[in-house]
Amino acid sequence: MVDSIAPQANSSGAHGVGAGPQVLSTTNELEVIVGPLLNYRRMSTENGQGTWYGSVLVVTTPGQTAPELNLSHVGPTDPNEETVPSAPGSRSFHGEKLYEDTNKAFWRFTIDLPFQQYEARWEYKIKGLTYVDEAKSQKPQIFVVPSITQSMRILFHSCNGFSVGTDIDAWSGPALWNDVLRMHAQKPFHVMIGGGDQIYNDGVRVDGPLRPWTDIGNPHKRREFPFDEKMRAECDEYYFNNYVRWYGQAPFSHANGQIPQVNIWDDHDIIDGFGSYTDHFMRCAVFRGIGGVAHKYYLLFQHHQAPPKSTFTTDAPNTVNVGAEGTTPADPAQLKNTFVMTNDETDSSYIIGSKPGPYVEECSRNIYTQLGARIAFVGIDARTERTRHQINYPETYKQIFSRLDKEFSANKDLKHLVLLLGVPIAYPRLQWLENIFSSPIIAPIKFLNKRFGFGGSIFNKFDGNVDLLDDLDDHYTAHQHKHERRDLIHMLQGFSKKHSVRVTILGGDVHLAAIGRFYSKPKLGIPAEQDFRYMPNIISSAITNKPPPTAVANLLAKRNKIHHLDHDTDETLLEIFDRDPGHGDKTNEATNGATNGTTNGNGKVGKKTADSNHATMPSRNYAIIAESNPTPTKTSSALAPAPATASAPATDGEALVHTSAPPDAKANARKPIHVGENSAGTSHPAASGLTATGLCGQYGLDVTLRVEISPSDKEGHTDGYGFSIPALEVGTAYTDHGSRW
Known part of the structure; x- marks a missing residue:
């Protein structure tokens, strides 16, 4: 339960506009709406030792105090493997608030752990966690990390949702996640790579706030339709609720907490075909607006990163002109009763594009990380910079290959590069x-x-x-x-x-x-x-x-x-x-x-x-x-x-x-x-x-x-x-x- 009893400071310590909702929780429990979601970031090796880096995200009701996560080494996956006497014990990590408004708060636990000489099981549990949905209860979450000498066992998936109009019952819902969990139980996955369309947000134009816009028959009127603060707020609510529904649905939700994720997005994470329509239409207010809203929740749910302070709306002059790093300065109307973490440090696994995309007015977020001893991974963000005639900026390719040269020159143990493009590149001509x-x-x-x-x-x-x-x-x-x-x-x-x-x-x-x-x-x-x-x-x-x-x-x-x-x-x-x-x-x-x-x-x-x-x-x-x-x-x-x-x-x-x-x-x-x-x-x-x-x-x-x-x-x-x-x-x-x- 929450009561409106006190102001909260924003990330710079100030009160007032942008300071977040004026509520504090009246319970000692952590009321969770969805989560936990487990992400893998990167690894480091020095002097024969290694460290695994990742994060855990939970979405809670607003007004909570900083939660605490306990991480424990459980032991080797092979019961015949002997643990060393100095096996690590338990550690605690405090949550960082990424975002909060009057309905929800996003908390991130940035975790790290030492690689072992054996494939190891790790367990994490969040103190006081209870679910808003009383039918759910917290269960200890266990994930598996390879030994320092092993490469990761990889699960790759894409298109994790249904197109508009699909008879979901006829296709048994997300049934293949049951098979994923069966395979994981027999031989654990160390990472799961999401190749795009981790969620389908297309319904926003069918049964969501874009329906009146979609129903306009005249293409010119549709291009000129405004995307004001009211529509932005409605779309914001739609995208959030759709993420909660999908990411909280079993059996996908069970995999989310047990197999560390690395994700790149595609069009359905925004809306069907985003980026590939004609340029003059893609630059209309509605596409600019939903691009910003989708990007916000993509960062929060799929990357555990703080979003921009505000996104495009037609009635906020501050958001119309795009700066070198995206939408700046912030819009006070969007920050009312809202907290957004400022200066969220960008993890070194990201290769951030040098300039904003043409329709998603933020910089692309490409990923380089090492998947164990001998496999490297690059995920190219092929949606943020996409137009009908371009997939990525030439500068972005230059950044990516410069990073690859640096990493592979420094580490001669790497034998494979796994490259994620989202859309196939060796495919029949049409x-x-x-x-x-x-x-x-x-x-x-x-x-x-x-x-x-x-x-x-x-x-x-x-x-x-x-x-x-x-x-x-x-x-x-x-x-x-x-x-x-x-x-x-x-x-x-x-x-x-x-x-x-x-x-x-x-x-x-x-x-x-x-x-x-x-x-x-x-x-x-x-x-x-x-x-x-x-x-x-x-x-x-x-x-x-x-x-x-x-x-x-x-x-x-x-x-x-x-x-x-x-x-x-x-x-x-x-x-x-x-x-x-x-x-x-x-x-x-x-x-x-x-x-x-x-x-x-x-x-x-x-x-x-x-x-x-x-x-x-x-x-x-x-x-x-x-x-x-x-x-x-x-x-x-x-x-x-x-x-x-x-x-x-x-x-x-x-x-x-x-x-x-x-x-x-x-x-x-x-x-x-x-x-x-x-x-x-x-x-x-x-x-x-x-x-x-x-x-x-x-x-x-x-x-x-x-x-x-x-x-x-x-x-x-x-x-x-x-x-x-x-x-x-x-x-x-x-x-x-x-x-x-």
């Missing part, structure tokens, strides 16, 4: 479809839609264009992004070659599973293990949203050509789907009639794809990435490399990478092109996601796509498809067929 949607033949249909509502479901409510066009414009393979796409791949190739590091790309957004790859043209005769151009693109989405129709997935598979990025680089999807999930081999399937994982009259799972489609899977899914030769935890040196294995024999104390035969120039590159891709699919050793394969040499990675069998299964059981990725060794130039690199 320019022919873009041309149709943008061509003059659409104009008469668009006119009939505008005057009589003809074809209403085809056209979006924002700018009147074909509804799919913004999705196509989002793709790196869209014609307007092809030069930026090519330049990015070339920068990655140069980085990979310079540091002898394998680059693996993550992408979501497209609501199906696939594996794309860039690689040197077969005529160059370069084995994958020595090919700096070999970069797999793990495409995993959606973990919650419904997949596209079977016909769309089959069409994409038919468009799976071998494309030529340049004179030396080809790209195509790997044919990894040897069968539909829950079925036998595609050539022997006997089910009929059902689609998208529904059941037929015999109770069997229906077919999801055509028998000829081995490249795209329209079924909900998530991905697991882990080292295929995990380092034993007992070692004399905290940073010692893994011992040699049968696939990586020792010679003079150094491990050798198993090398595949040079690719056959006449072979079909849609099929496996190296030893780690052999038998890719359900029969691959990595398919289970639980057992290290030992493939691809000492520093290889195993990848698993866990694919939903049936959406009617509320427990979300999955089938696994696997392949492995070799580390890169380019220390000695490879020569073949007269080619040298």
